[in-house]
Amino acid sequence: MVYLPKKRVRVVADFNLDATLRSGQAFCWRHGSHGWSGWIGDYPVQISCRDDEWRIRHDGISEAALAHYFQWQVPLPEILSTFPDDLALREALAFAPGLRLLRQPPWETVANFICSAQKQIVQIEQINTRLRDTLGVPHGSFGRSFPSAEQVYDAGEQTLRACRLGYRARHLAEASRQVAMGEVSLEAIETLPTAEARIELMRLRGVGEKVANCVLLFAYGRHEAFPVDVWVERILRDLYFSKKRKVTSARLRDFAASYFGPHPGYAQQYLFHWYRLKKASSPQASEG
DNA sequence: TGGCAGGGGTTGA
């Protein structure tokens, strides 16, 4: 265990670190006996919670950057109060109170979700680690930060295949080139309306509608983005539709856009986390 | 211990 300097101890209301980091939105955090270790951009960070007090060790990251990443300034109760009052959401909220959507670095988020195609969370975490170990910049004995688009582009597809990305290597190599060459500006996307931002992201190789929505939600803070993957499809069909009738994916998307209010992305994160960890593993899972 | 099915998607025909 490598310890970073302890520079800050602070208390944050309505913040559930475990649920936030286990909910499948970030892949650079690892839990150990001393809490969570991970990265915020190029900065290694260690966090634990004891006696309702957050103990944060880091190496130079600003307080503003910490708050931005964890979205501590977001009025969570106000957002949750906009959710429709149904049984599933009530259970999901009770299961993980204080779960927050992160604001992760755009390039790292794009790369992670390009690699996520047909992968389980554990496997995405392994790929994230291999990309860091192979291509990232060393930060003392703590490890390596996530490689930039330029570093991934320089590495080339064969190196990415050696990181066991499989067919995703070609996608990530090409996407890194598009970003490194400035064909797609991840900075400019920040200022675009969500619909235009989605189209711009989907110009990247390996980025379809689902990945684009993940990036919009987890990197750009667009709570209106609603990624529909096989889990979310499963959840919506199970909880909100009759199992006897076939429901198309397009119908599910329309339903989500109109049903969950102004923050559907937040709602899906609570449902996803709850359903994946609790409901799917319970004997009643198929009873709906 | 090895074979097999399937997984948090995208692309291109």
Place this chain on the structure above:
DNA sequence: TCAACCCCTGCC
């Protein structure tokens, strides 16, 4: 609309 794409895990 559908096959192809790679690798890993769980199951038998």
